[in-house]
Each structure stands twice: as C-alpha cells, then as structure tokens.
Amino acid sequence: MKLSRADLKDLCRGAAFLGTGGGGNPYIGRLMVEQAMDLGHSVEIIDPSEVPDDALVIPTAMMGAPTVLIEKLPRGDEAIKSLQKLEQFIGRKAYATMPIEVGGINSTIPLVVGAHLGLPVVDGDGMGRAFPELQMETFAVYGVPGTPMAISNEYGDCTLIETHNNWMMEWLARGVAIRMGGAAYIAEYVMNGADVKRTAVPNTLSLALKIGKCIREARERHADPMQALIDLLPKTPYSFGKIIFTGKIVDIKRETRAGFAQGRARIQGTDSWQGLMEIEIQNENLIARVDGKVRAIVPDLICVLDNETAEPITTEELRYGQRVAVMAVAVPPIMRTPEALAVFGPKAFGFDHPFTPIEQLG
Amino acid sequence: MKLSRADLKDLCRGAAFLGTGGGGNPYIGRLMVEQAMDLGHSVEIIDPSEVPDDALVIPTAMMGAPTVLIEKLPRGDEAIKSLQKLEQFIGRKAYATMPIEVGGINSTIPLVVGAHLGLPVVDGDGMGRAFPELQMETFAVYGVPGTPMAISNEYGDCTLIETHNNWMMEWLARGVAIRMGGAAYIAEYVMNGADVKRTAVPNTLSLALKIGKCIREARERHADPMQALIDLLPKTPYSFGKIIFTGKIVDIKRETRAGFAQGRARIQGTDSWQGLMEIEIQNENLIARVDGKVRAIVPDLICVLDNETAEPITTEELRYGQRVAVMAVAVPPIMRTPEALAVFGPKAFGFDHPFTPIEQLG
Numbered sequence: 001m002k003l004s005r006a007d008l009k010d011l012c013r014g015a016a017f018l019g020t021g022g023g024g025n026p027y028i029g030r031l032m033v034e035q036a037m038d039l040g041h042s043v044e045i046i047d048p049s050e051v052p053d054d055a056l057v058i059p060t061a062m063m064g065a066p067t068v069l070i071e072k073l074p075r076g077d078e079a080i081k082s083l084q085k086l087e088q089f090i091g092r093k094a095y096a097t098m099p100i101e102v103g104g105i106n107s108t109i110p111l112v113v114g115a116h117l118g119l120p121v122v123d124g125d126g127m128g129r130a131f132p133e134l135q136m137e138t139f140a141v142y143g144v145p146g147t148p149m150a151i152s153n154e155y156g157d158c159t160l161i162e163t164h165n166n167w168m169m170e171w172l173a174r175g176v177a178i179r180m181g182g183a184a185y186i187a188e189y190v191m192n193g194a195d196v197k198r199t200a201v202p203n204t205l206s207l208a209l210k211i212g213k214c215i216r217e218a219r220e221r222h223a224d225p226m227q228a229l230i231d232l233l234p235k236t237p238y239s240f241g242k243i244i245f246t247g248k249i250v251d252i253k254r255e256t257r258a259g260f261a262q263g264r265a266r267i268q269g270t271d272s273w274q275g276l277m278e279i280e281i282q283n284e285n286l287i288a289r290v291d292g293k294v295r296a297i298v299p300d301l302i303c304v305l306d307n308e309t310a311e312p313i314t315t316e317e318l319r320y321g322q323r324v325a326v327m328a329v330a331v332p333p334i335m336r337t338p339e340a341l342a343v344f345g346p347k348a349f350g351f352d353h354p355f356t357p358i359e360q361l362g
Numbered sequence: 363m364k365l366s367r368a369d370l371k372d373l374c375r376g377a378a379f380l381g382t383g384g385g386g387n388p389y390i391g392r393l394m395v396e397q398a399m400d401l402g403h404s405v406e407i408i409d410p411s412e413v414p415d416d417a418l419v420i421p422t423a424m425m426g427a428p429t430v431l432i433e434k435l436p437r438g439d440e441a442i443k444s445l446q447k448l449e450q451f452i453g454r455k456a457y458a459t460m461p462i463e464v465g466g467i468n469s470t471i472p473l474v475v476g477a478h479l480g481l482p483v484v485d486g487d488g489m490g491r492a493f494p495e496l497q498m499e500t501f502a503v504y505g506v507p508g509t510p511m512a513i514s515n516e517y518g519d520c521t522l523i524e525t526h527n528n529w530m531m532e533w534l535a536r537g538v539a540i541r542m543g544g545a546a547y548i549a550e551y552v553m554n555g556a557d558v559k560r561t562a563v564p565n566t567l568s569l570a571l572k573i574g575k576c577i578r579e580a581r582e583r584h585a586d587p588m589q590a591l592i593d594l595l596p597k598t599p600y601s602f603g604k605i606i607f608t609g610k611i612v613d614i615k616r617e618t619r620a621g622f623a624q625g626r627a628r629i630q631g632t633d634s635w636q637g638l639m640e641i642e643i644q645n646e647n648l649i650a651r652v653d654g655k656v657r658a659i660v661p662d663l664i665c666v667l668d669n670e671t672a673e674p675i676t677t678e679e680l681r682y683g684q685r686v687a688v689m690a691v692a693v694p695p696i697m698r699t700p701e702a703l704a705v706f707g708p709k710a711f712g713f714d715h716p717f718t719p720i721e722q723l724g
Contacts (some may be wrong), residue, residue, distance in 0.1 A: 012507050016431075085524075089451070111416040154523070154529070155526075155527070156525075156526070157523075157524065157525035157526075157527070157530055157534065158523075158524045158525070159521060159522065159523050159524070159534060159538075160521065160522035160523075161519075161520075161521050161522075162519065162520045162521070162522075163449075163517070163518075163519035163520070164517075164518070164519075165517070165519070168517070168519055171539050171541050172519065172521060172538055172542070174541075175537040175538060175540065176521075176534055176537060176538065178537065179533055179536075179537040180534070
C-alpha cells in the first residue's frame with residue numbers, strides 16, 4: 001500500500017491514540033514524512049505476510065524523553081544512519097524496516113527511513129502501543145535478540161551495542177541517549193521475515209490509520225468521535241474500549257528524569273460524584289486510579305483525549321485546564337500472555353497491582 | 363624485551379609513580395599479568411621503532427573511577443574482547459597493542475592483552491602519565507582519531523562508539539562506563555606504526571621500569587629513594603623532579619561523581635612554617651597549592667609518595683595520617699606544547715592558572 005498525504009494525517013492521529021500518551025510527538029513525525037514526500041519519495045507499507053521468511057528486517061525508532069523531543073528536533077537522517085551502520089556491522093542489506101513501537105512519532109520514523117532508502121515498511125510493530133523501555137517488546141518476549149543495536153544523534157555520532165541481556169541493552173542505550181541530549185535514533189531487533197510473522201503485533205500501522213480516519217470522519221459528519229471509536233474497536237484485535245473518566249486536568253507534575261518524562265496527571269471529574277483521577281506517567285500513561293482505585297492498568301491502553309474532538313493528547317502536551325475524556329482499550333492477546341506481562345506488565349513498572357483486563361475493571 | 367616477574371614489580375611501582383595518583387590501582391594490574399604468566403604466556407615489549415609504519419596498533423586500557431576499580435575487580439578478558447571487537451569492526455588484525463596511559467593499571471592492561479593474544483606491546487603511551495579523560499591524549503593532540511572505540515564489561519557486553527569529536531567520544535564512553543558500573547575496558551585510537559612514532563610519548567613503559575627499579579635498589583642499599591629518583595630523572599625525558607612538600611595527610615574528601623574519583627587531599631607540613639598543602643583530584647592529582655599558592659600544576663606530575671619508602675600512593679589509597687612526600691616532575695616537551703596544553707593543560711580542568719613548568723615554580 002502506498003501511503004498518501006491524507007492517509008498520513010489519519011495515521012499520525014491514530015498513532016498518537018495507540019501511543020497511550022507516549023511514543024513521541026506525532027506532529028514532528030508527520031512533518032518529517034511530508035518533507036520526504038516533498039522530495040519525491042514515497043512510502044510503501046507491506047503486510048508481514050509479504051516479507052520472505054529469510055529477508056532481513058531492521059526496525060528503526062526514536063528513543064528518549066518526549067519532553068526533550070519537542071525542543072530538540074531531529075536533523076532527519078539519524079535513524080537512517082543507525083540502520084546503515086547496522087547493515088555495515090552485520091554485512092547484510094535490509095529488505096525492509098518497521099516500527100518497534102506504533103505509538104506517536106515511532107510509527108512515522110520508519111516511514112521516513114523507508115521513504116529515503118526506498119525500503120518498504122512492514123505493517124506491524126513490537127509493542128502494539130508505546131512503552132518507555134527497549135526491552136518491552138513482543139520481539140524480545142518471543143525470543144528475538146535486541147542487539148546489535150545502533151544509536152545515532154544529529155551530529156552523525158553513532159554507538160553500537162552488543163549484549164545478550166535486553167535489560168542491559170536498555171540500560172546502556174538509555175545512558176547513551178541521555179548523553180546525546182535526551183533523544184536519539186535507533187535501529188535494533190534485527191530479524192528475518194519468519195521472526196516478524198511470529199513475534200510482531202501485526203497490522204498496527206493500518207490500525208493506526210483506521211483509528212485516525214474513524215475519528216476524523218466522525219467529526220466530519222458531526223457524530224461523536226468517542227462513540228465511533230468504541231464502535232470501531234471490536235472489529236480490530238484491540239477488541240474493547242470504554243470511557244473510564246471525563247473531567248478537567250487540575251494538576252500536572254512532569255519532569256525529565258533518568259532519560260524519561262516522568263510524572264502524574266490529576267483530573268477532576270466533571271460531576272462531583274466522579275471524584276479525582278490520577279494517572280502515573282513514564283513517557284506513557286501507565287496506571288489510572290480514581291480516588292485510589294485502579295481503573296485501568298498497563299499494558300492496556302490509557303488514552304487521554306480532547307473531550308470534544310477526541311484528539312489524543314500526548315503526555316508532554318498535557319496542560320492545566322484541558323477538558324478530557326480518558327479511554328481505556330484492551331490490547332491483543334499476544335500482549336497479555338504471562339510471558340508478555342512479565343516483560344511489560346504492571347510489575348515491570350513497579351506497580352503492586354496485578355494486571356486486570358479493562359473488560360473486568362468496573 | 364621479554365618482561366620478567368621481577369621486572370613486572372618494578373614496572374608497576376614506576377607506573378604508579380607516573381600515574382600521578384591515578385590510572386587505576388597497579389596492584390590489581392600486576393596480579394593480572396602474573397596470572398597470564400602462570401598460564402605460560404609471556405610479555406614482549408617492543409620499541410616504537412620496531413613497529414612497521416603500516417602495521418596496525420590497537421591500544422587498550424581500563425577506564426573509570428579508581429575508587430570503583432578496587433571494589434569491582436575485572437574478570438580479566440574485557441580489554442581483549444574490546445580489541446577483538448575493533449579488529450572485527452575494521453576488518454584487520456592488530457600487529458601490536460600499547461598503553462593509552464602509562465599510569466597505574468593502564469600500563470599493565472596492554473601487557474595482559476598482549477600476553478593472552480601473543481601480541482607485542484609497544485613501549486610508549488598517549489599520556490606520558492595518567493589523565494582522567496579519553497581526549498587527553500598526545501595521540502589526539504597530534505591528529506589520531508580516537509574512534510572507532512570499543513568498551514566492554516565483565517559480562518561480555520560491548521559498545522562501539524564512532525564520532526569525529528574526541529570530546530564526544532569521552533562523553534559517550536564515560537556514560538557507558540558509568541552504566542557498566544563505573545569501570546570498563548576499552549580499545550581506542552587505532553593507528554598505524556607511523557602514527558605511533560609521530561604521536562606517542564615514547565619509551566614510557568621502560569621508563570616506568572627504570573623508576574620502579576631505582577626506588578627498589580635505593581631501598582635495598584639503604585639509600586634515600588627520593589634522592590635516587592631526583593638523580594635519575596635528568597637522565598630521562600622527564601628532566602627534573604623535586605620534593606615540594608612533606609607532611610601528614612590531615613583531611614581527605616573523595617567521592618565517586620560523574621564516573622570519576624573527585625576530591626581533594628590536605629597535607630599539614632611536618633614543620634609549622636611549611637603551612638598546609640591542598641591537592642585537587644580528578645582521578646589524578648591535578649594541582650597542588652600551599653596556603654593558596656600554586657606549587658605544581660597539570661600536566662606536570664604531582665606524585666604523593668610514602669615518606670620513608672617512596673612507594674607511590676594512588677588517590678584512592680590516600681588515608682588520614684599517612685606521612686608523605688610530594689614530588690613534582692617535569693613532563694617531556696611533547697606534552698608541554700601549546701596544542702598539548704590546550705587539551706590537557708590547567709584550563710582543560712577549569713583551573714584559572716596558567717601552566718607554569720615546575721622548574722620555574724618556587
């Protein structure tokens with residue numbers, strides 16, 4: 001599928017939704033793809049089934065704090081450099097690139113890389129949403145080694161990491177990303193087509209497109225975009241969504257610490273009986289409690305949306321006074337297995353609450 | 363020259379002297395070489411003139427805080443792994459290894475690497491002493507690029523760095539070394555024989571051996587080892603040495619911060635008219651002041667020696683109550699050029715005092 005400019009806007013809106021608050025500002029990503037299109041490049045998205053089993057796929061992404069990204073803009077070729085450095089290191093050319101993370105800017109970085117290098121982009125990713133850390137990938141959960149990985153910055157500096165431990169990969173890469181100024185561009189989880197089919201969350205780019213389009217079309221026909229989304233989700237692997245809170249943001253604590261945007265948002269309910277929602281943030285929205293009671297928990301999606309337009313609001317854009325609706329969404333079964341929850345379930349973030357599917361939370 | 367066990371002890375003592383307080387604990391380095399010798403390996407040291415102009419030399423070293431090194435001991439093969447990773451990355455085998463730094467453990471790490479891999483070790487280094495940071499090398503001063511460089515830890519994790527900026531190399535590598543626990547093992551400044559001859563401080567390993575031997579032999583004949591050293595130095599490129607202070611350590615402030623051992627030592631003069639000496643430390647002794655007046659300044663050596671035996675005391679081993687003599691030593695002309703002082707003179711450490719040769723300081 002060749003991506004059009006109109007599609008791109010919808011895709012970015014949907015990616016911001018799937019980013020569950022994080023994944024990096026999608027507007028910057030959209031500008032980067034549009035710039036590539038202005039230069040005459042096109043973006044080709046292919047289904048995982050179209051990738052030959054022995055073809056080499058090198059995923060690409062931004063890593064860092066979303067709070068940094070909006071002030072330290074990319075030069076544009078960093079992720080390309082990382083992919084090429086890995087090609088050189090392993091001595092093979094990539095057949096395709098793909099997202100490691102479908103959320104936010106990270107659904108568009110591979111589109112930029114693919115456009116400039118003439119590589120197709122595989123429709124799928126390794127998170128099915130956005131997560132803050134590099135080991136939190138279905139690729140890792142189901143046995144693909146994260147390294148060798150490459151990290152580049154806007155000066156052309158590049159670092160390659162090799163380790164057998166995905167946690168160490170995250171730890172070292174985060175240290176490098178911090179010293180590159182808090183945002184850098186990576187290529188990692190080099191794999192073949194068979195691994196893509198086995199370990200990726202499939203068709204998440206086209207899902208982002210569908211979600212973004214659903215929101216836009218509902219607005220255009222003056223329908224309720226929230227309801228349109230809730231009606232759409234059961235037709236996707238993200239089988240269930242509901243509004244768990246509506247209200248006004250009354251307090252934001254947010255700091256860039258240890259390379260992440262960390263903090264919490266407090267939302268006062270529109271009606272007094274609703275109480276106060278508190279959302280904890282590490283780049284992404286991780287857990288939502290109302291008056292201390294858990295209402296949604298990672299890895300299910302917790303999406304903060306503009307209360308009128310359903311435009312997703314990323315964590316770095318949360319502001320006092322915004323009127324929002326919080327939608328929680330069930331993630332696909334591949335992301336809820338015990339192996340997956342061990343890597344990116346509540347415990348991985350230090351929460352002492354078991355994963356409870358949003359379908360079961362009152 | 364084949365290094366004997368007896369030579370090794372002298373070499374380590376001399377390396378601790380040239381380390382000007384830093385370079386990492388030489389005792390640990392000696393044990394590592396002895397272990398290699400126990401396995402039947404031998405250490406071959408060659409003169410820079412013996413290296414063919416087009417032969418590939420890959421220097422090896424420890425990097426990190428000396429305070430960490432004495433608690434987090436190396437596994438032993440980390441620097442070997444780094445050298446081999448660079449060989450693989452650039453697609454060429456090393457003809458020899460060499461020290462980047464003649465001080466402390468870093469004169470012995472290349473001996474360990476050379477012994478295990480059957481490579482000769484070039485008699486020279488890139489600092490002529492020890493410095494805390496990787497860009498502070500005569501190799502860099504005279505135009506050898508620091509990267510590609512490799513950093514390995516005790517788990518076999520390895521990171522490769524490529525940049526055109528030696529300061530960025532230090533910045534990124536330090537971040538990785540910190541996340542590897544504060545001490546890691548590197549290979550960098552890949553160069554050919556012609557570059558070695560042009561940019562290295564020559565014959566510093568054999569100088570370390572001479573210095574260590576001089577101290578030992580003076581002790582054995584019940585002579586004054588300080589005076590023996592002062593008599594020896596004019597016969598070397600380190601043409602001048604003098605005792606600038608004697609006293610008792612009365613205060614030590616030392617912390618492991620930003621990946622370095624940082625702090626200051628205070629020494630109360632043996633005689634009351636001597637006043638109080640304060641030495642500032644970043645891994646190495648950098649500046650010595652008596653009652654505020656500069657008495658010796660980087661890059662000249664500031665060596666804290668046991669007042670009776672002239673055994674060099676590294677910064678991490680400084681303790682309250684030690685009776686010490688502080689010897690300052692002139693470094694060779696290659697380390698005092700304007701280019702060299704720009705990279706590792708007082709200003710590079712933030713001191714607002716011009717470099718003044720020890721020969722001219724009262």
